[in-house]
Amino acid sequence: MNNKIIFTLISILLLSACAPSKRYSSKETSQTLDASKAHFSWFDYAGNDDIFNKPLAADEFQNPILAGVHPDPSIVRVGKDYYLINSTFGFFPGIPIYHSTDLVNWTQIGNAIHRPEQMPFDDIYLTNNGVYAPAIEYRDGIFYIINTCVNCGGNFVVTATGPAGPWSDPIWMPHLIGIDPSIFFDDDGKTYVVHHRDPEGDKKRYPAHTALWVIEVDPVTFEQLSDDVMLVDAGDEAPWNTDYHEGPHIYKVDGTYYLSAPGGGTGYYHQQLIYRSDDIFGKYEPNPNNPILTQFGLPDDRENPVTATGHADMFEDTNGDWWAVFLATRIYDLPDNQDPGYFHTGRETFMLPVTWQDGWPTILEKGEVLPYTVKKPNLPPAQPVSRATTGNFTVREQFTEKTLAPHWLFVRTPHSTWWQTGNNVLSMEPRNERLGERKQPSFIGRRLAHMKASFSTKVTFSPQSITEEAGLLALQNDEHYYTFGLGLNKSDETVLRIRQRAGKDSPTHGTVLAEKIINANSDNSIELRMDIDKSQLDFSYSLDGKNYQLLVDNADAKILTSAVAGGFVGAVVGMYAEGGMYAEGSKE
Numbered sequence: 070m071n072n073k074i075i076f077t078l079i080s081i082l083l084l085s086a087c088a089p090s091k092r093y094s095s096k097e098t099s100q101t102l103d104a105s106k107a108h109f110s111w112f113d114y115a116g117n118d119d120i121f122n123k124p125l126a127a128d129e130f131q132n133p134i135l136a137g138v139h140p141d142p143s144i145v146r147v148g149k150d151y152y153l154i155n156s157t158f159g160f161f162p163g164i165p166i167y168h169s170t171d172l173v174n175w176t177q178i179g180n181a182i183h184r185p186e187q188m189p190f191d192d193i194y195l196t197n198n199g200v201y202a203p204a205i206e207y208r209d210g211i212f213y214i215i216n217t218c219v220n221c222g223g224n225f226v227v228t229a230t231g232p233a234g235p236w237s238d239p240i241w242m243p244h245l246i247g248i249d250p251s252i253f254f255d256d257d258g259k260t261y262v263v264h265h266r267d268p269e270g271d272k273k274r275y276p277a278h279t280a281l282w283v284i285e286v287d288p289v290t291f292e293q294l295s296d297d298v299m300l301v302d303a304g305d306e307a308p309w310n311t312d313y314h315e316g317p318h319i320y321k322v323d324g325t326y327y328l329s330a331p332g333g334g335t336g337y338y339h340q341q342l343i344y345r346s347d348d349i350f351g352k353y354e355p356n357p358n359n360p361i362l363t364q365f366g367l368p369d370d371r372e373n374p375v376t377a378t379g380h381a382d383m384f385e386d387t388n389g390d391w392w393a394v395f396l397a398t399r400i401y402d403l404p405d406n407q408d409p410g411y412f413h414t415g416r417e418t419f420m421l422p423v424t425w426q427d428g429w430p431t432i433l434e435k436g437e438v439l440p441y442t443v444k445k446p447n448l449p450p451a452q453p454v455s456r457a458t459t460g461n462f463t464v465r466e467q468f469t470e471k472t473l474a475p476h477w478l479f480v481r482t483p484h485s486t487w488w489q490t491g492n493n494v495l496s497m498e499p500r501n502e503r504l505g506e507r508k509q510p511s512f513i514g515r516r517l518a519h520m521k522a523s524f525s526t527k528v529t530f531s532p533q534s535i536t537e538e539a540g541l542l543a544l545q546n547d548e549h550y551y552t553f554g555l556g557l558n559k560s561d562e563t564v565l566r567i568r569q570r571a572g573k574d575s576p577t578h579g580t581v582l583a584e585k586i587i588n589a590n591s592d593n594s595i596e597l598r599m600d601i602d603k604s605q606l607d608f609s610y611s612l613d614g615k616n617y618q619l620l621v622d623n624a625d626a627k628i629l630t631s632a633v634a635g636g637f638v639g640a641v642v643g644m645y646a647e648g649g650m651y652a653e654g655s656k657e
């Protein structure tokens with residue numbers, strides 16, 4: 070026996086002697102699992118919205134193009150390729166990059182904030198701080214994303230030579246005041262940043278009074294080269310809604326500068342406005358037909374209402390046809406015109422053709438209802454994507470790879486690797502950073518993309534103490550969530566527990582809705598499922614993988630909406646493992 074073999078044998082003996090006493094194996098992985106962790110064999114997601122059951126004609130595409138929380142879209146075309154990005158607030162990785170060649174089939178190819186050291190999403194509010202309203206541009210082989218990290222550093226630019234990344238560390242722009250910046254590369258080589266901020270000094274007359282501004286910047290360092298010039302003082306005199314005039318973009322079409330920006334706030338009154346000028350610094354003339362997109366003013370009792378249309382980015386395809394991507398919300402209830410209505414799918418990304426008349430673009434004629442199905446762009450059809458971004462679909466996540474696919478989301482920035490994936494298992498340490506505490510809990514999830522959906526997992530977990538719990542989670546923010554997990558009670562019996570946190574006044578770790586002593590399988594595995602249907606949420610479990618038992622039905626799913634929780638996102642659902650949570654959430 071050589072030294073290497075002897076050393077390996079000794080290591081194996083030592084490791085088994087030090088291993089936790091409870092060890093078990095999982096059929097799926099046929100490997101020994103570390104009993105100190107929670108292990109997830111798969112995660113199933115099935116979405117089934119009525120509106121998506123309507124057959125789609127071969128020449129049509131489905132709106133939204135990106136279902137589930139995908140707000141503030143920005144898009145750039147590079148040759149025949151289109152790249153689209155969205156806001157992600159305090160979730161990590163941040164700012165997804167989607168790619169398409171036909172504007173119908175979209176694939177997430179990466180994220181712009183993908184290294185923990187790039188951006189500090191620590192301690193911030195998850196759903197109204199962090200990165201929002203990013204804008205993407207391209208010039209001479211380089212992709213640029215400009216954005217604001219709200220309460221985490223301010224305005225910045227990241228760059229990449231390939232859209233999938235790696236993306237650079239941020240170039241911070243301390244001189245740039247306000248939020249929602251976008252870059253405009255003029256054809257004379259100059260670079261500008263147009264952004265949203267308050268009017269100067271005492272000129273701000275009411276809380277929603279904002280303005281649109283532009284600066285010229287150095288194209289490499291993004292240092293300021295000109296004064297910050299106000300282009301539109303939103304004020305309250307315009308015949309259209311200029312409240313919270315934000316998210317501006319500049320385009321140059323046939324020598325004319327177009328300044329387009331949403332107004333009305335990002336809810337019920339949301340709309341898109343446009344101005345034009347011969348000079349980038351103005352004076353900008355408003356389109357007499359503003360707004361060029363809104364659903365405000367339509368009857369509230371229309372079927373399957375979509376509201377909050379706005380925050381558009383317009384672009385020209387390879388045929389010279391113009392399109393707009395924008396955000397909107399599919400609401401399931403609008404009690405007493407209550408802005409913004411109830412929806413847990415977040416602000417999603419939609420797309421419509423843009424028509425031009427008399428030198429002005431229109432996204433949707435006034436009074437028209439936003440269509441769910443639209444004639445496809447006249448572009449060569451791409452291969453259907455393997456992971457659907459809209460319509461009804463089912464997907465089983467199997468954790469075969471050593472790295473997580475780019476659509477998985479963490480709550481804030483992880484600073485240690487507490488998860489492992491590969492060989493058909495996702496393992497997590499039940500760490501003592503808990504939900505509700507504005508920390509970085511052991512949770513990995515995906516966007517909830519349907520009003521009606523089921524999501525389930527098979528968890529194998531042997532809680533080592535009363536403080537541990539692992540299972541399925543539906544999250545809106547730190548103060549609004551449901552957990553459904555395996556834990557121990559005070560008598561050391563294994564229990565299945567459902568907790569609900571429904572507001573900041575509810576206990577940090579939620580209150581127990583149900584706790585059932587359970588004989589989990591001999592390998593400590595159980596299947597857990599949540600079924601959401603608009604405002605209702607059901608919880609069931611299965612020990613044999615076939616028959617599911619209902620544990621709680623009809624829980625209030627409205628706590629998963631921003632109408633109840635505040636903030637700017639939709640629900641994210643996935644798997645969690647926690648330590649140190651029992652006492653406060655217990656019934657006893």
Ligand code: 6LW
Pocket residue numbers: 140141156201202248249315316331334335379380396637
């Ligand atoms: C964002 C603003 C907006 O800053 O919502 O709808 C805000 N538009 O532009 C948060 O996403």
